[in-house]
Amino acid sequence: MAKVGEQLKKPEAGWKRYDDSDGAISYTPSDGWRKATLNDHYLGSSSGSLTNSNGNKFVFSFVGTKLRLILSHSNTYTDKIQITIDNEIIEFFSAKSSSFIHQILSYEKTGLSYGKHYIEVTTVNKPSNSSGYDFRFDALDIDENGQLLHPDxxxxxxxxxxxxxxxxxxxxxxxxxxxxxxxxxxxxxxxxxxxxxxxxxxxxxxxxxxxxxxxxxxxxxxxxxxxxxxxxxxxxxxxxxxxxxxxxxxxxxxxxxxxxxxxxxxxxxxxxxxxxxxxxxxxxxxxxxxxxxxxxxxxxxxxxxxxxxxxxxxxxxxxxxxxxxxxxxxxxxxxxxxxxxxKYCRNIIFHDNKYKTYDNEWKTISTTLPSKDTFMNDGISDLSTLDRKEQIVTLPMTSSGLGEGKLFKAKVDYKKHFDINRINVK
Incomplete structure (x- = not known):
């Protein structure tokens, strides 16, 4: 298992990799980034954040539970890069090292709730070398069954x-x-x-x-x-x-x-x-x-x-x-x-005095009757996502004495397990 600070030239088992040139990644400002080509970069190139531009950041969204960022490190690069996840500043990491080295696992975040997450990566400390790069962003890894998304x-x-x-x-x-x-x-x-x-x-x-x-x-x-x-x-x-x-x-x-x-x-x-x-x-x-x-x-x-x-x-x-x-x-x-x-209409669920939609998770969109535009923009388009599938649940049974025999019992929570078709006792 690779650790932060180590070189990682390909994704490990359970991860998949996206190159810095992927169309789902947005770079701002447009004149604050330049393509850097080098054989040692993943797929031969990376995106360099220029030191002579301020407010440089790249943003993307992804569906999954974990994230890794792959950067180049150098003794002239910044020692403070800010990462924001779902509009909350999470922490800072560095692209500074004693030598110029590429495809470094620079940041890792695991244990996120499964769903869509919005990511911003921004330079905080500008390095003193005003003619070079803050850092070079090379690739990112997410869950092997996840998906990279443009913020829009x-x-x-x-x-x-x-x-x-x-x-x-x-x-x-x-x-x-x-x-x-x-x-x-x-x-x-x-x-x-x-x-x-x-x-x-x-x-x-x-x-x-x-x-x-x-x-x-x-x-x-x-x-x-x-x-x-x-x-x-x-x-x-x-x-x-x-x-x-x-x-x-x-x-x-x-x-x-x-x-x-x-x-x-x-x-x-x-x-x-x-x-x-x-x-x-x-x-x-x-x-x-x-x-x-x-x-x-x-x-x-x-x-x-x-x-x-x-x-x-x-x-x-x-x-x-x-x-x-x-x-x-x-x-x-x-x-x-x-x-x-x-050519079809949308659906919104009314539950617990709130109007809700479903997009990987339940989200409240209104506490009053939604407008037509809200239905069109936020309503559920495909109710098949709510289909229930047959599930077999095993409940442990406890025993108690009853004369020469024993009584076994288990409690079924009907709020959790509904539409019960069959109960087998073994």
């Missing part, structure tokens, strides 16, 4: 609202519009933010608005495929119009299309409105590349480019350009928009 991530469509994100899987062959699956599930590693010609991984849909039909509008947080032509997407029904109907969840109606990128240089379009200008109800910094990953590759849009009706608008950062719809180039990618309408 939801796993159920019933929890969607502006600023929330939901995971989805995408798999495709070169220049073919692929298949979407696993909405709300962790299926595999994330598709690289630099995309792929043959992707097979997860990404996030981020909820940005509702359209004129009342459908949730979600935009992919990255280009999920490059070297795919607009014509290919159009043939699949994705490029324009009302979108391609797809089945991603039995309880909602969904369609996929491209983002509206503007006709020429106009600003009245989805790219400028959501990618560049919206803070999504104060949940993000508007135009944050760490959220949208839009600075290194153009995205196909559904729009034609001004008078060049034979060309299609492509967008990168705050720039507009155009490309031949037949083109299959590495610098232009597919960033889908998902339109979603939920």
């Amino acid at each position: 991530e939801v796993s159920s469509i019933s929890k969607l609202k502006i600023g929330k994100r939901i995971r989805c899987h995408y798999k495709a062959l070169a220049n073919i519009c692929g298949t979407f699956s696993g909405l709300g599930k962790e299926t595999s590693d994330f598709i690289s933010t630099t995309s792929s010609a043959t992707p097979d991984g997860d990404f996030y849909f981020i909820c940005v608005d509702k359209d004129h039909l009342g459908r949730w509008k979600l935009i992919a947080d990255r280009n999920i495929q490059y070297s795919i032509s607009w014509d290919t997407l159009n043939s699949a029904g994705v490029a324009s119009g009302s979108g391609l109907p797809v089945v991603l969840d039995k309880d909602c109606l969904t369609a996929l299309r491209l983002i509206k990128g503007g006709i020429g240089t106009d600003k009245d379009n989805e790219w400028d409105k959501y990618i560049l200008s919206s803070d999504l109800n104060s949940s993000i910094i508007a135009g944050d590349n760490n959220v949208w990953n839009f600075k290194h590759m153009y995205s196909w849009s559904s729009s034609t480019f001004g008078t060049y009706v034979e060309r299609r608008t492509v967008r990168i950062d705050n720039l507009s350009s155009y490309e031949d719809p037949k083109g299959t180039i590495k610098t232009v990618g597919f960033r889908p928009v998902l339109l979603l309408v939920i």
